[in-house]
Amino acid sequence: MAEDVRRRALRLRQTLVVALAVVSGATDAIGLMALGGAFTSVMTGNLVILGASASTADAELAIASGGAIIAFCAGAALGARLAGSPIPGDRIWPRPVTVALTVELVLLAGYAVGWWITGAGPGTALTLVLLFAMSAALGIQSSTVQRFGVSGMSTTYLTGTLTTVVIRLATGRGVREVWHSIEILVGLVAGAxxxxxxxxxAPLAAPVLQLAVLGAVVLVGATMFRRS
Structure with missing residues (x-):
């Protein structure tokens, strides 16, 4: 019985992690398409954009990509402080994870308010503020997921996840062994x-997806795992 409960709890956590990947995909798409042309979680891409903008003397793109990198790092540091590191005897969903994701939700809510009051058309300065707020939010999410202590689990750095899937499939491992990673990758693409x-x-509705999915993750994490 106890093993069945644990298995269901792990399945629920995986579902919530996939939902976080959906948030990442949607946030990156919005940042790239509508908020300065930079990523909010793909820092490798932003580093390339930063380098390219230096060669093309594109100051606006350099500020957007460079600022997003700084904001993401600040968020990752905050997430690490809030969520902490894995410890022996950790719960499947530790309470600090919910706390950190709640802070992420507050940042995304701030971006949503800025988006709505400008009618989905923020000016240049506010565009950067909203981009940096979303980058910080995904920085928090990126380091928070590490609290689970599961090797290779990420909702933002997914190049490594994709590489792991390919390597394992190419070396004869079954799809079942990498299915949890495939789910996260699909979640990212679906979110984007x-x-x-x-x-x-419906540009005004763009933040609703992020807020609804992340809000559901926080709510479920705070209630279902506390009961278990």
């Missing part, structure tokens, strides 16, 4: 598609 789609058909 949904975020981009909302920008095209």
């Amino acid at each position: 598609a949904a975020g981009a789609g909302l920008l095209i058909v």
Whole structure:
């Protein structure tokens, strides 16, 4: 019985992690398409953009990509402080994870307010503020997920996840062994598609996806795992 409960709890955590990947995908799509042309979680991409902007003397792009990198790092540091490191005897969903994700939710809510009061058309200065707020939010999420202590689990750094999937499949491992990683990758792509789609058909609704999904993760994490 206890093993069944633990297995269900692990499955629920995986579902919530996939949901966080959806948030990452939507946030990156919105940042790239509508807020300065920089990523909010893909810092490798931002480093490349920063280097390219230096060669093309594109000051606006350099500020957007460079600022996003700094904001992400600040968020990752804050997330590490809030969520802490894995410890022996950790719960499947430690309470500090919920605390850190709540702070992320506050940052995304701040971005949403700025987006809405400008009618989905923030000026240059506010565009950067909103981009940096989202970058900091995903920085928090990136380091918070590390509290689970699961090797290779990430909702933002997914190049490594994709590489691991390919290596394991190429060396004869079954799909079942990497299915949890495939779910996260699919969640990221689905989130990006949904975020981009909302920008095209209903720009004012774009933040709703991020807030709804992250809010659901925080709520479920705070209630279901506390009971278990």
